[in-house]
Amino acid sequence: MPKGVPESVPDDGLTTRQRRTQPITAVHTGPGKGKSTAAFGMALRAWNQGWSVGVFQFVKSAKWKVGEENALRVLGASGEGGTVDWHKMGSGWSWIQRSAEQEMTSEEAAKEGWEQVKRDLAAETYRFYVLDEFTYPMHWGWIDPDEVVAVLKDRPGSQHVVITGRYAPEALTEVADLVTEMTKVKHPMDAGRKGQRGIEW
């Protein structure tokens, strides 16, 4: 239970108010469950603040996130809280023609997603970003972690970014403000049980 009491006060010349609006970079990594789920849970708070939320799903299969996607769409359209845009690879990034994306390799599609994230960060399109499974294109060498770090460091305004996925590159976790590792202690699939509707997606 966080109590909101910092363990020390930094000598950074900032006021508490300035520190409270500093942009946060968060990384959810590790082999356990809950990396994306916790990111979407954070998006609920952002929505509740009236912030614009942009989700970029760097994963081909959308099946596993359909519950969160529907929920955030309903919230974004509710007239309360902030707006929600949900962009996903594989079923077609929203800003390019589906037919164009179908001719792309996964690597090209992932790079195209990152290009759009860069454009949105430069334009301050959203206040809160979920870059879901974004560690994988970095891990696979498709997107340079050093470039990601440089873009995040230079982003204007107070835009918060949460990145999820296993194998978070060290360059990224070094600059992140908040890094949580989810460890798998026990999982029903280990006991031969299959994924369940409502639980896994």
Added chain:
Amino acid sequence: MPKGVPESVPDDGLTTRQRRTQPITAVHTGPGKGKSTAAFGMALRAWNQGWSVGVFQFVKSAKWKVGEENALRVLGASGEGGTVDWHKMGSGWSWIQRSAEQEMTSEEAAKEGWEQVKRDLAAETYRFYVLDEFTYPMHWGWIDPDEVVAVLKDRPGSQHVVITGRYAPEALTEVADLVTEMTKVKHPMDAGRKGQRGIEW
């Protein structure tokens, strides 16, 4: 990225369909962030399935969960998906008079919450339960983990239960189907930064 492929097939005489509707007990524990947040993220999926969701918040201060609470209330009232009931200790369990709860100690209030969970499980009131921070009253010796385990084992129907909080008792993690430990790798409060609106609550 879970692929839904079990590592082995159990010799339990159940069909895949039967296995898919087995009630899940999940525990999110450990010192890291995201235990509750991931549980509320799971609640989005449950809501999306049209399931009735019951949240029991075993914590006095409600500040930290207000974003999730508002979001789930809006979803529950949206006419899409399932219903959501959000019960919280401290600001008054919904089924007892606020004045009555104010005369209770924290221990009495936690026990009263658990009694209601038992009644709801027996009556199959909800399909999906979040028992948020419920490990603490067990850890503090207020509620017997063995009784919790016995009640969970005997619960009727297909009711899923997610329990969050540090110090999950071993009796509980032993019977849980899904246990995830959240490890704190890095947290902005360590660097003297205070909790931020939209990020922490």
